[in-house]
Amino acid sequence: AQKITQTQPGMFVQEKEAVTLDCTYDTSDQSYGLFWYKQPSSGEMIFLIYQGSYDEQNATEGRYSLNFQKARKSANLVISASQLGDSAMYFCAMSAASGSARQLTFGSGTQLTVLP
Amino acid sequence: GAVVSQHPSWVICKSGTSVKIECRSLDFQATTMFWYRQFPKQSLMLMATSNEGSKATYEQGVEKDKFLINHASLTLSTLTVTSAHPEDSSFYICSASHHLAGQETQYFGPGTRLLVL
Numbered sequence: 001a002q003k004i005t006q007t008q009p010g011m012f013v014q015e016k017e018a019v020t021l022d023c024t025y026d027t028s029d030q031s032y033g034l035f036w037y038k039q040p041s042s043g044e045m046i047f048l049i050y051q052g053s054y055d056e057q058n059a060t061e062g063r064y065s066l067n068f069q070k071a072r073k074s075a076n077l078v079i080s081a082s083q084l085g086d087s088a089m090y091f092c093a094m095s096a097a098s099g100s101a102r103q104l105t106f107g108s109g110t111q112l113t114v115l116p
Numbered sequence: 117g118a119v120v121s122q123h124p125s126w127v128i129c130k131s132g133t134s135v136k137i138e139c140r141s142l143d144f145q146a147t148t149m150f151w152y153r154q155f156p157k158q159s160l161m162l163m164a165t166s167n168e169g170s171k172a173t174y175e176q177g178v179e180k181d182k183f184l185i186n187h188a189s190l191t192l193s194t195l196t197v198t199s200a201h202p203e204d205s206s207f208y209i210c211s212a213s214h215h216l217a218g219q220e221t222q223y224f225g226p227g228t229r230l231l232v233l
Contacts, residue, residue, distance in 0.1 A: 035221070043207060045160070045224035047118075052219075091159065101213055101220040102148075106159045 002027045002094050004107035011112050013082045020067070021077040021110045023092030029053075033095040034075040035104065036066065040088040048090075051075060052098035082114045117143050118214045122225030129200055130233055137195045137228045139210030145190035146212035150222060151183070154207045166193040200232045 003026040013019035025034065036048040051059045051066045059066040067076040079086055089109045096103040119142040129135050139149055147168045152160040164185050165173040172185035182204075184196040193212075197204055209227040213220055 037224070043209070043227040043229070045209060045211070045227075047221055047223060050219060050221060095220075099219055101222040102165075104150075104162065104222060108159050 002029075002032070002096070002103075002105045004092050004094050004105050006092055006107035006110050008110045009108070011110055012115055013079075013112065014115050015084060016081055018078060018080045019082055019112065021079070021090050021092075021112065023075045023077065023107060025073050025075060025092075025094050027073075027094065029096070031098040033098050033100060034066070034068070035093040035095065035101070036064070036075075036077045037091045037093060038086075038088045039091060039109070045091070049077070054098050079112075084114050084116060087112060087114045118212075118216070118221070118223040119143050120210065120212050120223050120225040122210055122228055124228060125226060126229050126231075128231045128233065131201050132199055135197045135200055135230060137197075137208055137210075137230075139193045139195070139212070139225050141191045141212040141214070141223075144212070144214050146193075146214065147190060148213040149187060149193040150211045150213070151185060151193075151195050152209045152211070154209060154227075156207075160209065163195075197230065200230070202232045205230055205232045 005024045032053045034051045038046045049061045049064045051068045063080045065078045091109045092107040093104045121140045123138045149166040151163045166187040168187045174180045187193040211222040211224040
């Protein structure tokens with residue numbers, strides 16, 4: 001069975017600074033995908049970034065980067081130059097196979113607050 | 117691209133009535149859609165996987181006769197909460213599977229807040 005752990009219920013960061021949101025996972029599979037989603041207070045889930053288990057380079061999407069450490073089974077999200085609009089709940093999720101988004105298992109989430 | 121809409125965004129109903137929620141992929145076709153439920157300050161829980169033209173696959177513990185799912189076209193899936201009760205009050209959110217450059221991603225709708233009185 002797959003499991004995602006997000007140990008930070010809440011995080012604060014000063015505007016324009018970088019912040020790292022932690023995510024560790026547990027699986028016995030070799031093939032899996034890792035996703036990060038952002039959920040503002042409005043409720044919508046916004047896809048941010050994806051990392052496949054076979055990808056050797058860390059994924060990047062604009063100000064978002066995923067620090068993938070396979071041996072440690074961690075997939076931390078790094079947000080650079082934080083903006084007030086980044087304040088939201090962030091969820092890490094895992095899929096059953098690399099390249100697939102089926103059977104997503106979500107972590108408990110981290111509430112990020114960006115301070116002016 | 118990859119926009120998913122959900123309707124209605126809010127619904128309040130009396131106990132015992134049925135409520136239908138629509139999930140549409142606006143700019144792509146989705147053979148697979150997913151329905152989730154989320155309680156306040158909690159994570160998303162997958163309720164069922166909706167496959168176009170076939171029966172939905174329900175997760176363990178989800179009553180298929182209570183949560184009816186229909187995926188009649190490549191852009192529309194519906195969730196009907198039958199004989200709703202106050203304990204069904206929750207945030208329901210759908211997602212649609214989209215393939216781009218060999219990678220499948222779930223794109224989510226804005227969600228529906230259901231309050232059963």
